[in-house]
Amino acid sequence: MGAALGRHLADRADHIGDCEMSDKLKLLRLRLRSLFKPKQVEQELDEELQYHLQCQIDEGLAAGLSQEEARYAALRALGAITQNKEECRTMRRVTWIEDLGKDLRYGARTLRKNPAFTLVALLALALGIGANTAMFSVVYGMLFRPLPFADADRVAVVCLNYAQRDYIFGTMCIRDYLVWKQNNHAFEDPCLYRNQRMDIGGPEATPEQVVGSVVTANFFSTLGVRPLLGRTFVPGEDRPNTPSLVVLSETIWRRRFAAERTVLGRTIILNGASATVIGVMPEAIRFPRAETQLWTNLPLVPPTRYGPWFYRGLARLKSGVTLEQAQTETNNIGQLMAQQNPYYKRARMPVVTVRDALLGTTVKPAILVMTGAVGLVLLIAVVNVANLLLARATVREREVALRLSLGAGRGRVVRQLLTESVLLAGIGGMAGLALAWGAIKLIRVWNPGDLPLIDFVRLDWGALGFMAFASMLAGILFGLVPALESSRADLSLTIKEGGRTGGGSLARGRARNALVVAEIAISLTLLIGAGLLLRSFLNLQRVNGGFFAPPEQILTMRISPGDPKYDDEHTGLAFYAEVLRLARSVPGVEMAAVTNSLPPNRQGDADSFGLEGQTLGPGEMNPVVTVATVGPDFLQVLGIPLIKGRYFTDYDNEKAPPVTLVSDGFVRRFFPDGKALGKHVKYGDRWMEIVGVVGNVKYLSLSTDTDPAYYMPFAQNYFPPAFLTIRSSGDAGLLAARLRNEIQSIDAGVTLADIDTLEQALDGAVSQPRFNTMLLGLFAGIALVLAAVGIYGLMAYSVAQRKHEIGVRMALGAARADVVRMMVRQGLSLAALGIVLGLGGAFALTRLLKTMLFGIGVTDGLTFAAAPLGMLLVVLLATSLPALRATRISPAVALRSD
Amino acid sequence: MSKPTDLVQGTLDLLILKILALEPMHGWAIAQRIRQMSNEVLQVGQSALYPALHKLEQQGLIEAEWKVSENNRRAKYYSLTSTGRRAMAKEADQWERLSAAISLIVRTI
Incomplete structure (x- = not known):
């Protein structure tokens, strides 16, 4: 009974939780002391036992013993002191x-x-x-x-979005910026910027193309960043006729200018014109794009018309103003713009944080x-x-x-x-x-x-x-x-x-079953998600860009002549004629052409247009569509089919009457009677005759609807830089080096960039969906394997447990098939439940995939049917292996097994 | 002198708690008090007493404080915590029931 009582007390040994609140803290202190001040605790133990000894001696003395005798008696009564101390220590242990x-x-x-x-x-x-x-x-x-950026949450990118056009977040033109600036109260001084490819040249290194940004003077102060070297733009440096100034990124400063401090004040060649370097930005500052290498000042020339729409706004919220309030204000400004220009149907001005602007929508x-x-x-x-x-x-x-x-x-x-x-x-x-x-x-x-x-x-x-x-x-x-x-x-x-x-126990068996059901359900959900992405990816890959030449036989490169003298139409056209002549001279090149637009996603220009016989109300305009400027042979190089009329020829030059080709989609949308040939289309203030109708080509992206397009001859609308496009008899990639050498020999200022086969371009266009698909597929695969291991484990265990029972059944004459059926039935009933739950989960969750899917719905029938079947197959496999093993049990052995 | 084994483990805990319920005391005094109160029947050696005290302290049933003793020396005085008071009442109760039950059997047979 003492033992029972003792254990009762001992049981509470570690349970601080059993103590009353007031005692808990004391106890905690005590234990911490034992842990962290062992010396002091030890000393106190000595002192305590010493006191006891002293009392014992006192008692002896009081009984009339001599000091010596009393001490000896006391020590004897105390017993082995060391052992005793050890016991006390044990009791004190945490x-x-x-x-x-x-x-x-x-x-x-x-x-x-x-x-x-x-x-x-x-x-x-x-x-x-x-x-x-x-x-x-x-x-x-x-x-x-x-x-x-300083207070990055307070800086926003402001865009313009309207019904006809749907870029990511949208873009605006200088005229829109001025309207916004005039009506703005929510932001500090708004600024404007535009991303642009730029040729950078000069004595330091060979000319190259980089991504740059053209910005108004207050851009860096709005971001709240300081340069590593030199200065940024000061107010007024965005007025018309300001000389070109450049702020370099640290990356290009190190790479191209060997990190020399003397770069400040140096004149470099930017897009063929001279520009002065005024500062260097630290590497961490990567805006508007991660790959932005330099910033140059934007001269705000008063606009004479709407467009071009390449700009976005950047602004810092005034203190006390929230992003929502700013959004309300810009929406009102959007409405105002729509009133001034009916073309801006349902215009909105989305305000997004810098981070969202960097991340994009996908x-x-x-x-x-x-x-x-x-x-x-x-x-x-x-x-x-x-x-x-x-x-x-x-x-x-x-x-x-x-x-x-x-x-x-x-x-x-x-x-x-x-x-x-x-x-x-x-x-x-x-x-x-x-x-x-x-x-x-x-x-x-x-x-x-x-x-x-x-x-x-x-x-x-x-x-x-x-x-x-x-x-x-x-x-x-x-x-x-x-x-x-x-x-x-x-x-x-x-x-x-x-x-x-x-x-x-029964409960344990049930718990195991429930866990396996959960595994099947979860992995099925993932499997369906991955299946949807896979189907969508395959759809995307099957999309035809509208051209029929083998993509691996097409090589494209962006060629910029560099020197500003080539801005002149005559000299420029001669330059590109020379490019074509040299390209055609390279063995293996079958055809060559120039263009400013390429499928699947390199739209060169987009603009509105006028139509013969059409009367537009005041402020009204036709939609902005793809405008491609292409040389003769371009459509043949890519294999874009001619539906009616003729292609461009060498005779459609600057001296000939202006002509245009329109896409099939353009005809369907703007010529409902289908009679487009011979009609006229106006670009800017020039009327052009439609001489042919060609197939639809995707210039925006593979996943968006095909934009209507019209084409102009390169010679009638010269604007550098342009792409050289060649078709080779074999693998076009092999010709890249040779072509580069030939073309660079024309002029030292020539830059070549984006040298890719069309196959590579198509591949790049689907790289993100492919990445998503592979990643989710990987996760689903892991889940499936884990689930298979789980169900295999359960069945193997179940077989081991029921060995005895199986032995009895077989001894009583059950056939092997019966035993297998019995075991498999157990697995399949779990699978069925898991599949039902997994389908439910997938149904609820796959809508999250909506924006990532192309060409299928979130409840794509094929995926929702195939994935469960696959799952069932895996379960069947994982179940039947142990089940088959069960039938090999010899009844005699099984019955003796326990 | 009676060996500590005579005092079954756990019973000593109860005795210590009971004695400390009266007033704070140091180890020596507790041993003396047990001896006196049991009419010299129970004698607790320090080899059993101190481990028990340290254990009870670790469990939060008693707490210790250094004070000057009646003979002017520094001594470690133990006293009951409120948790200890609660535990003592429970253990005492249980002990009463157990011993009553046992004596019942011992007397009847």
């Missing part, structure tokens, strides 16, 4: 820390002893945690890491979907490990029962099992961290379709913290249910069962 060490050692030993289990679990966890850690870094880096939804997907992968990994642990719980039943019967509290057992699972998750997390590191490296190198803000993605302390948190959470999640299950072991039952391995 047991949970001790226990933790013990549990960790024990856990590590258990994991080592079950290498197969440990390996499978670690692999699942490493994949799950690694994918999530990588994704965390991406999400944090792209969406949350502070931008290098990245955020993709990040959201991928984050959800990796979350599901982790969940499935957790479920899988929980399942493995449950299976093992049965094996460990006797160990746990033994502990319980030896007096361990249930809490203590749960804690020990949880320590083990958190340890497992911790190791998995470390491996995951390595995976994440590799994945981020890979994404940065690969950088599918120039992902914006990718430089901001890195593995840092935040990611490490996230990994630790995710591991901890995962460990507790997958460990808790099995731990609670195990510790509930019915002592008498387990011990009575003797040597027999695990009856496996």
Whole structure:
């Protein structure tokens, strides 16, 4: 009975939680002292025992003993002092820390002893945690890491969006900017900018083309950034007739100007004209585009007409004004613009943060979907490990029962099992961290379709913290249910069962079934998501750009003559004629032509137009459509079909009457009677005769509807730079080097850029969808494998458990087929439930994919039918292997097996 | 002298709690008090007493404080915490029931 009482007291040993509030703090202090001030505690113990000894001596003296005798008697009564002290120390120990060490050692030993289990679990966890850690870094880096601009949240990009045209966020022209500026109250002094390819030349190095930005004078002060060297633009430097000034990026300053400080004040050649370098921006400042290499001042020449629409606004909110208030104001300004110009139907002026402008519209939804997907992968990994642990719980039943019967509290057992699972998750997390590191490296190198803000993605302390948190959470999640299950072991039952391995409680069986159902459901959801992206990607790849020449036989390059003398039509045309002559002289080149537009996404120009016999109301105008300026042979090089009339020829030159070709879509939209040939179209103030109708070509992107287009002869609308396009008899890529040499020999100022085959261009156009598809496919694949392992494990375990039963059945004459059918039925019923739930989940979740899909709906029938079938097949395979093994059981052996 | 094993483990805890319920005391005094109150039947050696005290302190049932003793020396005085008071009442109760039950059997047979 004393023992019972003793254990009752001992049981409360670690439970600070049992104490009353007022005592908790005291106790905590006491324990911390034992942990961190062991010397002082030890000294006090000495003093306490010394006091006891002294009292004993006093007692002896009082009884009449001599000092010597009293001391000797006291020491004898005290017994072995050292041993006694040790006992006191034991009592003082902070047991949970001790226990933790013990549990960790024990856990590590258990994991080592079950290498197969440990390996499978670690692999699942490493994949799950690694994918999530990588994704965390991406999400944090792209969406949350502070931008290098002062108060970046207060700076917004302002665009113009109207019914006819739908660029990303939209663009405006100088006239719109002036209207906005006049009516603006929400922002500090608004500025205007435009991205542009520029030729940079000079004595330093060979001329090259870079992405630059033309900006108003207040651009940098609005961003709130300071130059690394020199100065930025000052007010007034955007007035007409201001000399050209350049601010270089640190990147190009280091690469092209060898990081010389003397670059300030130097004159360089920009687009053939001289410009003075006034400053250098630090590398971190990458705006408006990640690849922007220089900024030059924009002369605000008063506009005479609407267009061209290449500009966007940039402005800082006045203090106290919110983004929403600014949006309300700009919407009103948009309405005002629509009143002034009916062409701006439903004009809006979207106000987006700098970050959103950098990210564009496609990245955020993709990040959201991928984050959800990796979350599901982790969940499935957790479920899988929980399942493995449950299976093992049965094996460990006797160990746990033994502990319980030896007096361990249930809490203590749960804690020990949880320590083990958190340890497992911790190791998995470390491996995951390595995976994440590799994945981020890979994404940065690969950088599918120039992902914006990718430089901001890195593995840092935040990611490490996230990994630790995710591991901890995962460990507790997958460990808790099995731990609670195990510790509930019915002592008498387990011990009575003797040597027999695990009856496996009914509840535990149900828990395992539920986990497998969850695995199937989650992986099916992912599988359907991946299937949808795959179908959409295939659709995109099947899109015909409108040209029929083999894309690998077409080579294109942007050629800029460099020197401003070529701006003159006569000299310029002679230059490009020479380019064509040299190109045709290269062996392997079959045809060559110049153009300012190329499929699938390099629209050279877009503008409105006038139509013969059409009367427009005041302020009314025809839609802005693609305008392609092409030389003779261009349509033949690409194999764009002629539907009516004729192609351009060498005779359609500057001296001949102006002519134009229109696309089939143009005819359908603007000539409902189909009679376009011989009619006239006005570009600017020049009327051109329609001499032919050609097939529709995609110049904007593969996934948007084909824009109507009209074509003008290069010789009648000369404007450099232009693309050279050649068709070769074989692989066009092989001709690139030779062509480059030939063309650069014409003039030292010539720059060549974007040298690609059309095949590469098409490939690049689908790189982002392909990346998304591969990523989601990878996640779905991992999920599927994990689910397959899960169901295989369950069935194998179930077979092992029912060995005895199967033996009996077979001994009583059951056929092998019956046994297999019985086992498979069990697996399939779980699969059916999982599939139903997974279909539901997919139905609810795939709408998130909506903006990423092309050519199919979010509930695409084929995908929703094929994915479950595939899932069923996997389940069938995972089930039948163990089931077949069951039939090989010899009844005699099975019956004896326990 | 009676060996500490005579005092079954756990019972000593109860005795300590009970004695400390009266007033704060140092180790020596607790041992003396147990001896006196049990009419010299129970004798607690320090080899059992101090580990028990330290354990109870770790469990938050008693707390310690250094004070000057009646003979002018520094001594560690233990007193009951409110948690300890609660625990004592419960243990005492349980002890009463147990011993009553046992004496019942011992007397009847």
